[in-house]
Amino acid sequence: MSETELHAWQARFFSDRVRTPSSGADGVYFREQVFGALDVLSEALPELRDALGEPNFRFFVRELLTEAQPHDAFGTTLVEPFLWFLLTRPELSAHPQQLQLVRDSIEHLRTPDAYV
Amino acid sequence: MTARMGISLRHDWVDSLLTTQPPLPALEVIFEQWVFASDTALGHLDQLRERYPVLLHCLSMNIGSSDPLDRHYFEQVRTFADRFAVSAVSDHLSWRSIDGAWSLSLLPLPRTEETLAHVAGRLSEAQAFLDRTIALENISQYLPVPGDIPFVEMFNELHRRCGAPIHLDLNNLLVTERWLGESPGAFLEALRADVAWVHVAGHKDVPLPVDDHSRMPSAACMKLLARVPPSVPVILEWDRERPAFRELLPAISRERVAHV
Numbered sequence: 001m002s003e004t005e006l007h008a009w010q011a012r013f014f015s016d017r018v019r020t021p022s023s024g025a026d027g028v029y030f031r032e033q034v035f036g037a038l039d040v041l042s043e044a045l046p047e048l049r050d051a052l053g054e055p056n057f058r059f060f061v062r063e064l065l066t067e068a069q070p071h072d073a074f075g076t077t078l079v080e081p082f083l084w085f086l087l088t089r090p091e092l093s094a095h096p097q098q099l100q101l102v103r104d105s106i107e108h109l110r111t112p113d114a115y116v
Numbered sequence: 117m118t119a120r121m122g123i124s125l126r127h128d129w130v131d132s133l134l135t136t137q138p139p140l141p142a143l144e145v146i147f148e149q150w151v152f153a154s155d156t157a158l159g160h161l162d163q164l165r166e167r168y169p170v171l172l173h174c175l176s177m178n179i180g181s182s183d184p185l186d187r188h189y190f191e192q193v194r195t196f197a198d199r200f201a202v203s204a205v206s207d208h209l210s211w212r213s214i215d216g217a218w219s220l221s222l223l224p225l226p227r228t229e230e231t232l233a234h235v236a237g238r239l240s241e242a243q244a245f246l247d248r249t250i251a252l253e254n255i256s257q258y259l260p261v262p263g264d265i266p267f268v269e270m271f272n273e274l275h276r277r278c279g280a281p282i283h284l285d286l287n288n289l290l291v292t293e294r295w296l297g298e299s300p301g302a303f304l305e306a307l308r309a310d311v312a313w314v315h316v317a318g319h320k321d322v323p324l325p326v327d328d329h330s331r332m333p334s335a336a337c338m339k340l341l342a343r344v345p346p347s348v349p350v351i352l353e354w355d356r357e358r359p360a361f362r363e364l365l366p367a368i369s370r371e372r373v374a375h376v
Contacts, residue, residue: 001230001262007182007214009226009262014214017259018221025295025324028258029221032326036220039356065220 019066037061037078044079048105051098060086080109120346121316121368124173124353130160132361137167142313144351145200147174151192165200171313171351172202173283179238179252180211180225190245197248204312206251206283209235209270222255227263227270235270236277243278251312253283254303256291256327267298268306275309282307285315286340287353291327304343313349316341329355332367 001009017029038061042049049057064085086092086102093099122142123129127149143164150161164170176189197205210222225231243250252274254267265273271282284307289300316338318331333341333352341350352368359367 001226001228003182003230003234006226006231006234010182010211010214010223013223014217014219018219018223019217025258028324028326029219029223032221033219 021066033065034058034062037065037082040078041082045082045105048098048101051101056091060089060091063089080106083109121350121352122168122171123364123368124315124351125164126354126358127157128358129361129364130157130164134160134163136361136365138365140168142171142203142349142351143168144171144173144313144353145202147172147193147196148176151196161200169203169349170200171349172197172200172205173253174205174207175222176212177207177242177250178212179207179242179250180209180223180231180235181213182211182234183213183216185238185242187245190242194246197246204251205246205248206253206312208255208283209252209274210255224255224257224259224261225270226261227265227267229265231263232265232270232273232277236274239274239278239280243280249279249281249312251281251283253285253315254288254292255285256288256295257298258291258295258324258326260296266306267292268303271307271309281310281312283313283315284311284344284348285317285327286337286344287315287317287319287329287333288327289340290334290336291319291325294325300340304340311344311348313351314341314344315351315353317353329353330357 017026018033019030021027021030038058041061042057052060061082064082083102083106087099092102120141122140122144124144124146125133145161150158153161172193174193176186177193178186193205196202208222209225211225212219212221212223225235239250239252252271254271257267274280275282286300289298289303292298293300316333317327317329318333318337319325319328320330321334344350354364
C-alpha cells in the first residue's frame with residue numbers, strides 16, 4: 001500500500017464509515033460521530049438545545065456532520081461552527097427567538113471567559 | 117489514602133481538586149479541552165501543576181493521516197507543554213482527517229509496512245518539532261483493516277525506529293477484543309516498547325461496546341493492570357455519566373486496594 005493507496009483507502013473509509021449513515025457494526029463510526037457531537041454541544045449549549053427541542057437539536061447536529069464537516073471538530077471548538085451552521089439553516093428562518101439565541105451565543109464566544 | 121491512579125482532568129472537577137488537593141500521583145490534561153481555555157482556567161491549571169505532575173494527552177496530531185501535519189497545531193502543543201512543564205506527551209496511532217474533513221473518532225490504520233514507514237516519518241518530524249518523544253496510544257478498533265502486521269508489532273516497531281513509547285490503554289484492548297477477537301493478553305505478552313503511561317476506563321457492556329469511558333474499570337481491566345510494572349503511571353479516564361469528584365476519589369482508592 002503506497003502513500004497514494006493509503007490516501008485512497010482513508011478517503012474511502014471516511015466516506016463509507018464516517019459520513020454515511022449505517023446501522024449495526026458498519027455504522028459504529030457514524031454513530032460515534034453523531035453521539036460525540038451531541039455530547040459536546042449539549043453540554044456547551046444547554047439553553048439552545050432546550051430552545052430548539054431535543055429532536056430538532058439532534059437533527060441539526062446530524063446535518064452539520066453529514067453536510068458540512070467542521071475543520072476542527074473536537075471539544076469546545078465544535079461549538080462555533082455549529083452556531084454559524086445554524087444561522088444558515090432555512091428551517092430556522094421563521095423562528096426569530098431561536099435565531100437571536102444563536103446570535104447571542106456567537107457574541108458570547110467573543111468574551112474572554114467564554115471557554116470555561 | 118494515596119491512590120495509585122491519577123485522573124484525566126475534566127473541567128467540572130477542577131474546583132474540587134483545587135479545594136481538596138488529594139494525594140494523586142499524576143494528572144492527565146487533554147490538550148483540546150484546554151487550548152481555548154480562559155486565562156482564569158489556565159491559572160487554575162498553573163496551580164494544579166505545582167501540586168501534581170502533568171501528562172499531556174492530545175487528540176489531533178493526526179499522525180497516521182495522509183493530510184499534511186498541521187504546524188500551527190504543533191506550535192500550540194509545544195507552547196502549552198513548555199508553559200506547564202509537562203512530564204510527557206501522547207496522542208494516538210490513528211488518523212482523524214482526510215482532505216481537511218475531520219472525524220470525531222480516532223480511526224484505524226492499515227497494518228502494513230507502508231503504513232509503518234508513513235507514520236514513522238511523520239512521528240519523527242513531530243517529535244523533532246516538539247523536541248520531545250510522543251507516546252502513541254492503542255485505540256479501540258471496531259472494524260478489520262488491511263494488512264497482516266500484528267497490532268502490537270506496530271508499537272514495537274515505532275519504538276525501535278523513533279524511540280516512541282506506547283501510551284497503553286487497557287480498556288481499548290478489551291473493547292478491541294470484543295469486536296475483532298484479538299487477545300489483550302497476547303498483546304501485553306508481545307509488547308516490547310516502553311510504556312509511557314497507562315489508561316484505564318470502563319465501558320457499557322452491550323453487544324457492540326464502544327470506548328465510552330462511562331464506568332469504573334472492569335475486573336478484567338484491573339487484571340490486565342496487574343501485569344503492568346508499578347512504576348508506570350496509571351490514569352483513569354471518565355467522560356460519559358461522570359460522577360462528582362467527591363464520589364470519584366473513594367472509588368479510586370477502593371480500586372487501589374482491590375488491585376494491590
